[in-house]
Amino acid sequence: xxxxxxxxxxxPVSPEREDEFNKWYSEEHIPDILEIPGFVSAKRYxxxxxxxxxxxxxxxxxxxxxxxxxxxLGAPLLEMAARSAEGRVRRSSSVxxxxxxxxxxxELID
Numbered sequence: 001x002x003x004x005x006x007x008x009x010x011x012p013v014s015p016e017r018e019d020e021f022n023k024w025y026s027e028e029h030i031p032d033i034l035e036i037p038g039f040v041s042a043k044r045y046x047x048x049x050x051x052x053x054x055x056x057x058x059x060x061x062x063x064x065x066x067x068x069x070x071x072x073l074g075a076p077l078l079e080m081a082a083r084s085a086e087g088r089v090r091r092s093s094s095v096x097x098x099x100x101x102x103x104x105x106x107e108l109i110d
Contacts, residue, residue, distance in 0.1 A: 003108040004068045006039075006077065009060035010101040012094055021094040025064070032089045033066060038076030041067040060102060073107060 012021035030042045045063040068076050083089045095101065 001069050001071055002073045004073045005106050005108075006066040006068055007104045007106065008064045008066075008101050009103075010062050010064070011060040011096040012062075013096045017094040021062075021092065024090075024092040024094055025062070028090050029092070030064070032083070033080065036076055036079050036083065038068050038070035038073075038079070039066055040069050058099075060096075073105075077105065 010025075012018045025044065030044075033039050034042060043065050045065070047059055047061045047063070070076055080089060084091075
């Protein structure tokens with residue numbers, strides 16, 4: 001079975017809505033995604049200034065790493081898109097879309 005990660009960098013629309021953004025992400029969005037066959041886990045991270053490593057000012061404050069396992073790695077992403085279009089993956093107005101979240105998909109190499 002093939003393995004990969006789907007990585008999403010995102011940011012709340014405003015500092016005042018950060019709590020709403022985090023609640024939606026953890027309590028609605030991740031559970032919606034993990035119902036999709038092939039998505040096996042999700043971990044969230046917050047950007048941290050490492051002192052000597054100053055964060056890029058254009059960087060999104062949050063990173064989510066979804067692990068995927070499937071015979072066809074593209075199938076879970078296609079299902080995610082279909083469920084999003086149908087409203088089964090809930091969206092939130094607390095997510096900044098200008099600029100939009102950065103999404104990347106990586107396949108595990110042996």
